[in-house]
Amino acid sequence: MILDDIRRGESKNLEFKEKLSSKDKESFLRTVVAFANGSGGKIIFGVNDSREIVGIPEYEIYQLMDQVTNLINDRCNPRIVPEIYIENVEGKQILVVEIFPSPQKPYYLLKNGKPEGVYVRIGATTRKADEETIRDLERQKLNISFDEDILYDIEFSVDDFSQLREDFRKFTGKNLEWKDLYNLKLLKNIRGKDYLTIGGALLTGCTDLFDYAKISCAKFSGVSRASREMIDQKEFTGPLYRQVEECENFLLTHLEKSGRIEGFRRYDEYVIPLEVLREVILNAVVHRDYSIRGSDVKVFIFDDRVEIVSPGGLPGNLTVELIMKGRSEIRNKVIARFFKEIGYIEQWGTGIVRILELCGERGLKMPKFEDDGSFFTVVIYKAAGKNAGGVPETAGGVPETAGEVPKNFLDEDKSMVLEYVKEKGKIRRKDIEEILNVKERRARDILKEMVDDGLLERRGSGTNTYYVRKLSKEA
Numbered sequence: 001m002i003l004d005d006i007r008r009g010e011s012k013n014l015e016f017k018e019k020l021s022s023k024d025k026e027s028f029l030r031t032v033v034a035f036a037n038g039s040g041g042k043i044i045f046g047v048n049d050s051r052e053i054v055g056i057p058e059y060e061i062y063q064l065m066d067q068v069t070n071l072i073n074d075r076c077n078p079r080i081v082p083e084i085y086i087e088n089v090e091g092k093q094i095l096v097v098e099i100f101p102s103p104q105k106p107y108y109l110l111k112n113g114k115p116e117g118v119y120v121r122i123g124a125t126t127r128k129a130d131e132e133t134i135r136d137l138e139r140q141k142l143n144i145s146f147d148e149d150i151l152y153d154i155e156f157s158v159d160d161f162s163q164l165r166e167d168f169r170k171f172t173g174k175n176l177e178w179k180d181l182y183n184l185k186l187l188k189n190i191r192g193k194d195y196l197t198i199g200g201a202l203l204t205g206c207t208d209l210f211d212y213a214k215i216s217c218a219k220f221s222g223v224s225r226a227s228r229e230m231i232d233q234k235e236f237t238g239p240l241y242r243q244v245e246e247c248e249n250f251l252l253t254h255l256e257k258s259g260r261i262e263g264f265r266r267y268d269e270y271v272i273p274l275e276v277l278r279e280v281i282l283n284a285v286v287h288r289d290y291s292i293r294g295s296d297v298k299v300f301i302f303d304d305r306v307e308i309v310s311p312g313g314l315p316g317n318l319t320v321e322l323i324m325k326g327r328s329e330i331r332n333k334v335i336a337r338f339f340k341e342i343g344y345i346e347q348w349g350t351g352i353v354r355i356l357e358l359c360g361e362r363g364l365k366m367p368k369f370e371d372d373g374s375f376f377t378v379v380i381y382k383a384a385g386k387n388a389g390g391v392p393e394t395a396g397g398v399p400e401t402a403g404e405v406p407k408n409f410l411d412e413d414k415s416m417v418l419e420y421v422k423e424k425g426k427i428r429r430k431d432i433e434e435i436l437n438v439k440e441r442r443a444r445d446i447l448k449e450m451v452d453d454g455l456l457e458r459r460g461s462g463t464n465t466y467y468v469r470k471l472s473k474e475a
Helices: 002-008 022-037 058-075 131-142 158-172 178-183 198-204 240-254 274-287 333-341 351-361 412-424 429-436 440-452
Strands: 014-017 041-045 083-089 092-099 119-122 125-128 187-190 193-197 215-220 230-236 257-262 265-270 297-301 305-311 368-371 375-381 456-459 466-469
Touching (some): 022 125, 058 083, 178 187, 198 240, 240 274, 274 297, 274 305, 274 333, 274 351, 274 375, 351 375, 412 429, 412 466, 429 440, 440 466
Antiparallel strands (some): 215 230, 305 375, 456 466
16 A cells, blocks of 8 residues: 555655755655645655655664654644554665645744744645735634635625525526525625625625636547647636536537437437536636636647646545545535535436446546645546547637737646746756756656647757647747
């Protein structure tokens, strides 16, 4: 089990340390705090950054256990109680320090205090928490979701709920009474005055405060986001449940159908089951992190797949492995409950499992789920051999929006890389590690993705490898 973890490499819940030198102590403690503020994790001593098991000599390992215990006990607050144990792997001893999630968040380094000493885990890196992240940790301590927060400075009227109440009656056949707005926490009454909650604002679409709470869709010709390959794009705003409907219509417009013959009849079906795409879109909208400003849900349609990217990693203690087993945690309680009331969600925790089942039944390649801490990405593959270069019957001509990929379709890290290349002419892996404050593995992943997407081109070899902006064929 522990060997499997090592082979997978560092991640949201795993970090390697070859040893604990004096200069490594601060880094170790930051990671301890980050794991405690997140979903927990393991720090393994005796493994280097290349995943090589170097081990800890027997005469040092018990001293290391005491040192680690004292450091965590003396320098972290609130108190963190780790599980520390020795494992024998490939004939070598390693020390595992396991940190468990706890409700006493935010944890921080005593010498720095709050907020300077609060750290969180983003993918395989440990970073200082910003103000909004610290507020989110405080909400977790009180078991309050972000969308339950009250918007004290936002004015609203009864008319702002007219469309929501009309749509609710259409979905459920029932009236949405004024008292129901409080029960669903769309409104809260504080000392006799009504206030809109964040969830209420997002579901009514009555405020510009969350202009980033939208879905951006793009259809590409080909299998990458390389320039001059986008053939359509749309942005959907307004009440969240309506965004889901409009996104579905965009997918139906651009998704191909494949035919099968049974007897004398032909049956046409979409190359991806619509229920699969609907489930992924719903998850992206309901469970995204709305506290992350400036990022929206993105839907990319390629010739061979559909990608859905949602701001924020998996909530709470969730991992990709757990969600594939049916485990779920609700990040946005107000939004999730409303979606359940209108029938968009039937049962908690069944969505991902149903996606896997449907893809299996259709013989599709298994979907890919990726959590890098900042974004959660789902890749759904189309039916093999039935769609390459195909054009859906409903697709029209190339719209005026066709052209290069807009900058807002790139995540922040890749945008920074492109800006660096534009200024310097080229970039190396070490440059990415420095400007993005990421580890070698993440830097390599970013470069590979940008090469695969046709954004960068690799030059040189070995230690002389560097990357330049890839020129289009027309250039």
